[in-house]
Amino acid sequence: MLVLSYRQVIAVHPDGGGAYAVAEKQLGRPAALPAAASLVVDYVLTVAVSLAAGAASLASAFPALADELLPMTLAGPAVLTVINLIGWRNRLGS
Secondary structure (H helix, E strand, O other): OHHHHHHHHHHHOOOOOOHHHHHHHHHOHHHHHHHHHHHHHHHHHHHHHHHHHHHHHHHHHOHHHHHHHHHHHHHHHHHHHHHHHHOHHHHHOO
16 A cells, blocks of 8 residues: 555656655645654654664663663764764765
């Protein structure tokens, strides 16, 4: 079902676009806003779960870090924010 749905969207919108762009073109802005909101929630939850899993993996590899799961998990978004604000390319010399 998912593949068929994507094939239909690609056939109608070959130039691309995400859920918000397609919903806005087809149904208008009010219908596109829930699509945008769901994407934001999805991204936030993906980052939260990934960082928690990463901290748990570090604690598994280094048992001394087991009491520091929350600080390690909270440090992840801070580090990613700093990297994004500075710009990764500037640091690589590109």
